[in-house]
Amino acid sequence: xxxxxxxxxxxxxxxxxxxxxxxxxxxxxxxxxxxxxxxxxxxxxxxxxxxxxxxxxxxxxxxxxxxxxxxxxxxxxxxxxxxxxxxxxxxxxxxxxxxxxxxxxxxxxxxxxxxxxxxxxxxxxxxxxxxxxxxxxxxxxxxxxxxxxxxxxxxxxxxxxxxxxxxxxxxxxxxxxxxxxxxxxxxxxxxxxxxxxxxxxxxxxxxxxxxxxxxxxxxxxxxxxxxxxxxxxxxxxxxxxxxxxxxxxxxxxxxxxxxxxxxxxxxxxxxxxxxxxxxxxxxxxxxxxxxxxxxxxx
Amino acid sequence: xxxxxxxxxxxxxxxxxxxxxxxxxxxxxxxxxxxxxxxxxxxxxxxxxxxxxxxxxxxxxxxxxxxxxxxxxxxxxxxxxxxxxxxxxxxxxxxxxxxxxxxxxxxxxxxxxxxxxxxxxxxxxxxxxxxxxxxxxxxxxxxxxxxxxxxxxxxxxxxxxxxxxxxxxxxxxxxxxxxxxxxxxxxxxxxxxxxxxxxxxxxxxxxxxxxxxxxxxxxxxxxxxxxxxxxxxxxxxxxxxxxxxxxxxxxxxxxxxxxxxxxxxxxxxxxxxxxxxxxxxxxxxxxxxxxxxxxxxxxxxxxxxxxxxxxxxxxxxxxxxxxxxxxxxxxxxxxxxxxxxxxxxxxxxxxxxxxxxxxxxxxxxxxxxxxxxxxxxxxxxxxxxxxxxxxxxxxxxxxxxxxxxxxxxxxxxxxxxxxxxxxxxxxxxxxxxxxxxxxxxxxxxxxxxxxxxxxxxxxxxxxxxxxxxxxxxxxxxxxxxxxxxxxxxxxxxxxxxxxxxxxxxxxxxxxxxx
Numbered sequence: 001x002x003x004x005x006x007x008x009x010x011x012x013x014x015x016x017x018x019x020x021x022x023x024x025x026x027x028x029x030x031x032x033x034x035x036x037x038x039x040x041x042x043x044x045x046x047x048x049x050x051x052x053x054x055x056x057x058x059x060x061x062x063x064x065x066x067x068x069x070x071x072x073x074x075x076x077x078x079x080x081x082x083x084x085x086x087x088x089x090x091x092x093x094x095x096x097x098x099x100x101x102x103x104x105x106x107x108x109x110x111x112x113x114x115x116x117x118x119x120x121x122x123x124x125x126x127x128x129x130x131x132x133x134x135x136x137x138x139x140x141x142x143x144x145x146x147x148x149x150x151x152x153x154x155x156x157x158x159x160x161x162x163x164x165x166x167x168x169x170x171x172x173x174x175x176x177x178x179x180x181x182x183x184x185x186x187x188x189x190x191x192x193x194x195x196x197x198x199x200x201x202x203x204x205x206x207x208x209x210x211x212x213x214x215x216x217x218x219x220x221x222x223x224x225x226x227x228x229x230x231x232x233x234x235x236x237x238x239x240x241x242x243x244x245x246x247x248x249x250x251x252x253x254x255x256x257x258x259x260x261x262x263x264x265x266x267x268x269x270x271x272x273x274x275x276x277x278x279x280x281x282x283x284x285x286x287x288x289x290x291x292x293x294x295x296x297x298x
Numbered sequence: 299x300x301x302x303x304x305x306x307x308x309x310x311x312x313x314x315x316x317x318x319x320x321x322x323x324x325x326x327x328x329x330x331x332x333x334x335x336x337x338x339x340x341x342x343x344x345x346x347x348x349x350x351x352x353x354x355x356x357x358x359x360x361x362x363x364x365x366x367x368x369x370x371x372x373x374x375x376x377x378x379x380x381x382x383x384x385x386x387x388x389x390x391x392x393x394x395x396x397x398x399x400x401x402x403x404x405x406x407x408x409x410x411x412x413x414x415x416x417x418x419x420x421x422x423x424x425x426x427x428x429x430x431x432x433x434x435x436x437x438x439x440x441x442x443x444x445x446x447x448x449x450x451x452x453x454x455x456x457x458x459x460x461x462x463x464x465x466x467x468x469x470x471x472x473x474x475x476x477x478x479x480x481x482x483x484x485x486x487x488x489x490x491x492x493x494x495x496x497x498x499x500x501x502x503x504x505x506x507x508x509x510x511x512x513x514x515x516x517x518x519x520x521x522x523x524x525x526x527x528x529x530x531x532x533x534x535x536x537x538x539x540x541x542x543x544x545x546x547x548x549x550x551x552x553x554x555x556x557x558x559x560x561x562x563x564x565x566x567x568x569x570x571x572x573x574x575x576x577x578x579x580x581x582x583x584x585x586x587x588x589x590x591x592x593x594x595x596x597x598x599x600x601x602x603x604x605x606x607x608x609x610x611x612x613x614x615x616x617x618x619x620x621x622x623x624x625x626x627x628x629x630x631x632x633x634x635x636x637x638x639x640x641x642x643x644x645x646x647x648x649x650x651x652x653x654x655x656x657x658x659x660x661x662x663x664x665x666x667x668x669x670x671x672x673x674x675x676x677x678x679x680x681x682x683x684x685x686x687x688x689x690x691x692x693x694x695x696x697x698x699x700x701x702x703x704x705x706x707x708x709x710x711x712x713x714x715x716x717x718x719x720x721x722x723x724x725x726x727x728x729x730x731x732x733x734x735x736x737x738x739x740x741x742x743x744x745x746x747x748x749x750x751x752x753x754x755x756x757x758x759x760x761x762x763x764x765x766x767x768x769x770x771x772x773x774x775x776x777x778x779x780x781x782x783x784x785x786x787x788x789x790x791x792x793x794x795x796x797x798x799x800x801x802x803x804x805x806x807x808x809x810x811x812x
Contacts, residue, residue: 025608026342039318044356045380114495115351118517118793184606185648193503193604194794197350204353204380264652265606268517268792 003083009246010072013220014213017253024261038209046205049111057110060103061207064214067099072221076151078234078241090138090148093225097134097180100218101127104182104189104199107211111202119198123189125268126179129275130186133176136283137169140290141229154233161232165293168286170230172279177222177256179271181215184260191265223252319356319382320421323347323413326355326379328372329499329527329553329807330506332600334361335615336554336592337404338622339388344406344413350502352378357416358385360392362404362553365527368507369393371499373434384420386412395434482515485790490515499527499807503604503797505554507807510784510800512793519796522785526807538767541567541741548759551773552808554596557589558752559809566759569746579685584722586750587715588629591636592621593753594668594708594715597804598643601705604801605652613639630720633713640709653702657787657799660699666776667755669803672696672707679751689721701802708804741766752776754804775809 018034026033048057073096074089076082086092101123108120142148144165145156156162163170179186190198203211227233227248234241266274325346327334334341339361341348349355352375360372373393376385385396389404400415402408481489498509513521532547539547548563549556561582595618602611617639621632643649659665661673670677671693678693680686694710696703741763749758755776762770780803788796 026347027612028342033322036318036321039314040322040356043315043319044382047380114493114514118495118514121517184608187606188794191606191794192350193606194797196502197354200354201351202353208354261608263607263646263648264602264610265794266648267652267795270651 002081005081006072006077006083007069009077010069010217010220013223013246013249013253014216016250017216017219017257020254020257024257038213041209041212042206044205046207049113049202051112053110053112055110056106058207060107060110061203061210061214063099063106064103065210065217067096067103068214068218068221070096070099072217072224074150075221075224075228076154076233077224077245079151081242082151085149085151088148089150090142090153094135094138100180103214107199107203108189113202115195115197115201116199119189119191119195119201122191122195122198122268123182126182126186126188126271129271130176130179133172133275133279133283134180136280136287137166137173137176138229140166140169140283140287143287143290144294146294150228150233154228154235157232157235161235162230166230166286166290168282169290170226172283172286173229174226174252174256175279177226178259181219181222181256183219183256185263185266186271187260187265188268188271194265219253219256220249223249223256226252316421320417321345323357323416324349324355325357325359326352326375326500327359327361327506328364328375329361329368330504331603332596333506333553334359335596335599335618336622337361338619339404339406339409340619341409344409346413348502352376353380355379356383358383358396360385360387360390360396362388363390363550364392365507367525367527368499370436372396373436375500377432377434377437382420384416386416388412393434395436397432482520484515484518484520492520497797499525503600503801505600505805505807508800508805509807512788512796514793517793519788519791519793522788522796524781524784526781532771532773534769534771538764538769539771540767541572544761544768544771548773552752552775552806554806554808555589555593555752555754557585558750558757561586562748562750562752562757562759565748565750566746566761567741569748570744570761570763571740571742579683580688580722580726583683583685583689584626584629584719587718587722588621588626590753591632591712591715592618593804594712595621597708598705601798601801605649605798607649610643610649613642626719627723630716630723633716633720636712636716640712643709644706649705650702653705653798653802654700656701656795657704657802658698658700659783659787664779666779667752667804668704668707668711669780670755672703673699677756679749679756683751686718689718691718701798704802704804741768752809754806754809757809775806777803777805777807777809780805 015034018037019029019031022033022037023029048054071093073083074086074092076085104123105120108116108118108123110116141153141162144162145153147153147156157165178184182189188194188198190200195201200208200211224245227245231248231252233248234245236244239247323346325341326349327341331341331348341359346357346359356379358372358376358379364372369392373395376383376396384399385392387398387401388408389402392398399419400412402412402415478489482492484490493514494511495514496509496511498504499507501508504510507527509525511523511525512519532551545560545563545567549560551559595614598614599611599618602608602614617632617635620635621629624632659669659673661670661675665673665675666677672695674695674697676693676695680691681693683691694707694714696707743764745760745762747758747760749756757776758774760770760772760774761768783803784800787799791799
């Protein structure tokens, strides 16, 4: 039952993300637009390029969707509403997100198109930049919770949410989340103005619909992870726990999309330089500060 | 699902698909959205979304007159679009082979009417039992027969990189030394595969019509080939041009800045003895400066799309349309909005980081327009124009020579243009449009030259007349010189940076083609 509820929740979240994205790009609010867009995509031809690596081409969209769903499997919407409360939940998310890279490399290489291929390699470069900024803030969160159980991590925020307890970690994780989801300003793999949609360029019809759904679900999963790790997950007064979770996830997803709307795409050299020269030292500082605070009993 | 819809089964589902397809129109604009915006079209208001690639488009929107090369490109793009697909023609003559679904005049009303007809057409005929096939002479027989399997990037993918059989029987250890021994070396000494990738003539981050081919060494640009539109409108007929025909030909030269080129032609004809048809010296200033504002805002919208800055793209586009649609008397009232916009653009730290140090061009002779002025040169045809001098005009100049300075300079020029129009309005009420010619003016025999500072730099027109006809036309346009700079400017730039450099120059493929 939990699985069904979580999957439906993710789909509803993906719909909300699509709505918001539509609102930002077109400036108008049309509640049925994502549904019509999806139906139109399913009704359009879905072709295979002339010399594809067929296995990679066909598997990539599905793998992206699966990776996004797996990441959400260890994230609780309420104390009992979770697919798998693994003892290594914090690590499991990293493992699931690693397959985003695999999916995008496959989507880049599979169709045998130049724009897609460059897009796929670009994501590899992006992973080198952001990966430590996903892992290190989760480490600091686990230090405070003294556990990798995601439910325990939420429980550790009964007093202060991690957003206030370790704001540096929250900021770094949020930025890295944008990069994982290849959302603007880190949309280098699918840049419209540079690669004519990059990894998405050669996908059409139903395959494109799955690829886009995978990306939306990924945004929701990362927003849920941010909520669990830094915003106290289901914690909150008056409302039922799952409502708090849903509200927080939607708020983070909206923030992710809004941030990209107001910022231009980051250059590759800047991304690498900022992540390694600034981001990683700050993440280390965050771990140190949290360690000291935990030792001091704060 | 397409199969189901075509067979007429699942009627409820079929109706939903038809409705969805008719509502969800993704447009690929030829020559480009920049030309559509300069023509006053608001695509979003008609419910259209821009598609990044023909693969994602179901509507081919043809805007204005298409030169031969763009007509061919339109055919190829149409062949690459997924079915069901439609084609809307706004005020131009389309290639004969293209199946036009609807035609309308080139205006916002025309666009709205055309889109409505397309929706009707899609909602009734999208899924017919017989699949429409498409072929055109430009598509080779093998391409047209494999239409559904054609590849947008041609053979520029990784199969271009294959190194053949290394003689190891395919299953044994692949020696990287063997594989890379004949590959060209990058500047860092690494042997890298190189691929040729086309960008344009219809590419989201470039001006519509500009076609670049990059040889990519990894993701760096090793070589650049550029191709502009091959317009033939200024090819002198054997009997020579009549004055009106010349005027029309020069106006059609660049749809991005029609007013500037019209004034250029009128000035040249006036110098040959034709009666003056311009709205007067100060009226010229107002018309030119309004067009400069529109053009700079169009450039900002394109820059926003290229660098993935959605806010900039949308805001600049909205302001561009506001400028285009405003009455001249109301134009200065946009100054306040433009100042606020300018502040917001300059305040963005990531934008500064994105453009700083990119596309550095040393000050040199031959540069014109905002690119020259951003380098600190005071190259500006307006400094020799008495009407501008009367308004105490002084060209703006930048302090650097990178893409960021070019952005700042154009932002400065937005305010300057609005101030100039306000100054003109305080002195006289300019004529809104250049008056159309009546009977053919009589020309004296001889030679004449005129120049106008277009939004991209100075354009010069030289005419020779004999027996009341123009027998020779020579035009010198600002984008041409910049196009020659591209190979040295882009070499070894990362792909995204290279495209941003190109965008920052504000090249017009139309005027560089002449």
